[in-house]
Amino acid sequence: MPPEPLSDRDILLGLFDAALAAALPEGKFRDRLPAPPKGRTIVIGAGKASARMARAFEEEWGRPCEGLIVTRYGHGCETRHIEIVEAAHPVPDQAGLDAARRILELARGAGPDDLVVCLMSGGASALLTLPAEGLSLADKQALNAALLKSGAPIGVMNRVRKSVSAIKGGRLAAAIAPARAVTYLISDVPGDDPAAIGSGPTIPEASDPEAVLALMRTWGIEVTAKLEGVIRANTVSGDAIAGQEVHMIATPLMALKAAEAKARDFGLTPLILGDAIEGEAREAAIVFAGIANSVASHGLPAAAPCVLLSGGETTVTVRGKGRGGRSVEFLLALAVALKGRPGVCAVSCDTDGVDGTEDNAGAWFDSGLLEAAAGLGLKPEDFLANNDGYSFFAALDRLVITGPTLTNVNDFRAILVR
Template identity: 45%
Template structure:
């Protein structure tokens, strides 16, 4: 059998390749002669470059991506902005997309390229609401452990472009949206806060979330929500198509494992629980497989995706995947022959330019031997510093795609 980390690396690479933008959009472009290309998300620039390579007609447009995720495009303007907390370039990018959408000619087709991260990258507050307040609300919800669905419900209603408003701006032009999903269940209105999708949520949902997460909105926010533009469109024009999903990434990884003679337990991409609690469950499943050969026999790999949550209590440098990995280090202490990885498929986990981390049965003993007390790092939500200190970081650089988290645990 191949070395465990080599096997897991091959699965990770297959998962990323399944979400490659050029592969994802192949054969999906509109049948027309002129395209106005719009885009937002961590994969937006790579998707735009792929469109330029695959489309033979006229192209113009703009996309907004994360700092460091830009690629050279010949005909499409690339704007970089901040994630996960928006900045002034987010507003500029959103305004540019709305301008292009509203200016599309009758003989042009609008093509929207959407991927994870768009909610922040094209944040555009309602009139009278300051960007600083959007930033503060976003941070409070993130640190409070909100799910992406909860966070984006708020973001859609505090935006001039989200929740179908970009689609509404396209007026009479034909609109097609190609989506690389980073959201549990591929819920269209949650991916990038759904700029071209109808929104089934309401202002009442936003106010309930404010109460749940103890957010105190300004008078300006409340005035917007209770005003004529508070609700988002519940019907919009255009066609939306998923071109890459977390499930496809997991299936690609499973194919690699099975080809290597490794049994697969695919737990799917619907996991949204607390990262540390998720680690306890995953470790328990791994131990059950190892000791009792149930529900599958060894050698086995446990695959999962989704987007776990973290309630931030410390001032460390963390992310949900390294939080999960620290939980696995703790839960696997005293076991044997179990090794795994946890990454964010965009190459950036939380607050560091690091994808995630390795963990195994011996990680705790190795950390203790080096003088690194896991509990102290956990108390600070300081996962990136912990795995940097132990030499277990996974650094991919920007992958130019995003299908949420990828976790693989190999049990022998």
């Protein structure tokens, strides 16, 4: 007998699984390993994917090494030589501050015969927290909380974070010199700018206090006299540092390309709409609903059956008191905009396995979602107004729960049009 046709859910989650597999660090160092040093190999780093990166590096390096990695609570893993510590994300805590101090000390202690391997991924901005002179941890926590509520894109948030850090924006690279440094990155930012990933601790970048202060005012982030003074004083030249290499080992586009190949395996026409989608999640959803409707009605920009793939990092301006991150916000707004259109279903997940601060990676829906919601007396518009996508999809058993994936190439979205 022929195999049973795959369900919408099976296809959507199969695409997500393929994207995740392409974003893992295993096997990504093999062709990018540096020459062994005369001295020590010191491994430092931060981010949601950094612990798994450390384990993968150890496997492929095959030589003694030492060092310290800081990752998010629950995102650690076992390693042979490199110490893994966990700290808070997205609002930093004392554990992250202590780890950042130790990492900076390791960098400063590297000699000219040593090799420093830096493993950075999304989340490093909050995890690698070391306030510039004049600021306390409480000041950094308050600023991070304000940034997260502002709706500012990740590029803006990271630029502000650099301006008040003693370790970001290339300051860690300066501490490593004159030792040789090799940085490996897993990108979680639109455009894959190395200076934006984790706020670029090892990527020299010139300071521009006036631009940072203007951005803060634009996004409604309070600029106190103390903050302004620190930002103006905490400047760096951005000059390149000799003997440093940077390698990108996983990106959002790599994940989308893997999902594209999987879609073809499923007999679908894939169309990648972009790996750098930004903006308000609910507004982006309206645009994507329009594209899906065009596919269903006119066969444009692709003919059904097809799947529309996209990545990037949308944002949510928090207005309500509900639960959920940008993935379920996008998906709920998409469902509302599609109005239960037959033959259209979708998945939206964060590739680190954590949507916002909840226990889900995201959620999925099929064309019967709104009818099922009505049967339970749920009004999706009310949940959307309260930023409560988590509760809505939980009530309908549509959450995607993976646990921490130990990688992070940001949002993954797939819209299937039959």
